Amino acid sequence: MRLMEEMILRDGKLLPGGVLKVGSFLNQQIDPELLHAIGEEIARLFAGCGVTKILTIESSGIALASAAALAMRKPLVFAKKHRTSNVDGAVYSTVVHSFTHGMDYNVVVSRDYLTSNDCVLLVDDFLASGSALVGLVELAKLAGAQVAGAAVAIEKRFQGGGNALRAQGLRVESLALIERMDENGIVFGSL
Numbered sequence: 102m103r104l105m106e107e108m109i110l111r112d113g114k115l116l117p118g119g120v121l122k123v124g125s126f127l128n129q130q131i132d133p134e135l136l137h138a139i140g141e142e143i144a145r146l147f148a149g150c151g152v153t154k155i156l157t158i159e160s161s162g163i164a165l166a167s168a169a170a171l172a173m174r175k176p177l178v179f180a181k182k183h184r185t186s187n188v189d190g191a192v193y194s195t196v197v198h199s200f201t202h203g204m205d206y207n208v209v210v211s212r213d214y215l216t217s218n219d220c221v222l223l224v225d226d227f228l229a230s231g232s233a234l235v236g237l238v239e240l241a242k243l244a245g246a247q248v249a250g251a252a253v254a255i256e257k258r259f260q261g262g263g264n265a266l267r268a269q270g271l272r273v274e275s276l277a278l279i280e281r282m283d284e285n286g287i288v289f290g291s292l
């Protein structure tokens with residue numbers, strides 16, 4: 102997506118550890134034109150795939166997932182993060198390693214909102230090692246739901262998660278695909 106690549110090049114900031122900061126247009130402050138375009142593009146990519154719900158993890162995936170939910174006219178469900186392993190039987194739960202915080206979280210979703218009648222589309226802001234998407238696939242599996250695929254705003258291909266998930270047969274779409282980023286700049290690729 103051209104608009105996203107332009108904004109990454111103009112306003113993205115490289116942090117140590119392979120982290121890209123996009124707080125001025127995608128995370129903390131969100132550009133409305135970009136958000137609208139993301140929702141429409143995800144809806145276009147997954148039209149006709151039988152998606153019944155959009156599934157993401159709080160908190161940074163929620164804005165993009167709600168843009169996709171609005172464009173697809175399907176409900177958005179977000180998994181909640183808990184630091185303790187104290188979860189009850191009313192939820193599906195799995196463990197996700199946070200790329201940016203370097204710690205493990207329990208992520209849970211109510212059994213009421215994800216069922217074996219669902220076909221979910223996974224949405225997140227970034228794809229790095231793939232742990233967040235693997236966690237969402239696991240929650241869908243626990244619920245007996247199908248997974249239509251995953252859509253992420255930014256994939257950092259050099260961190261390997263996207264290729265590993267595709268090798269397992271998951272359809273993964275990235276709106277901006279970063280092949281590499283370092284002091285020499287950011288290089289985009291395509292699938």
Ligand code: 5GP
Binds near residue numbers: 122161
């Ligand atoms: P993964 O689970 O694929 O390793 O990492 C994806 C998750 O970590 C996303 O939900 C996102 O919030 C966070 N993340 C990974 N890389 C970055 C990054 O470069 N910048 C930001 N802002 N978040 C990231």
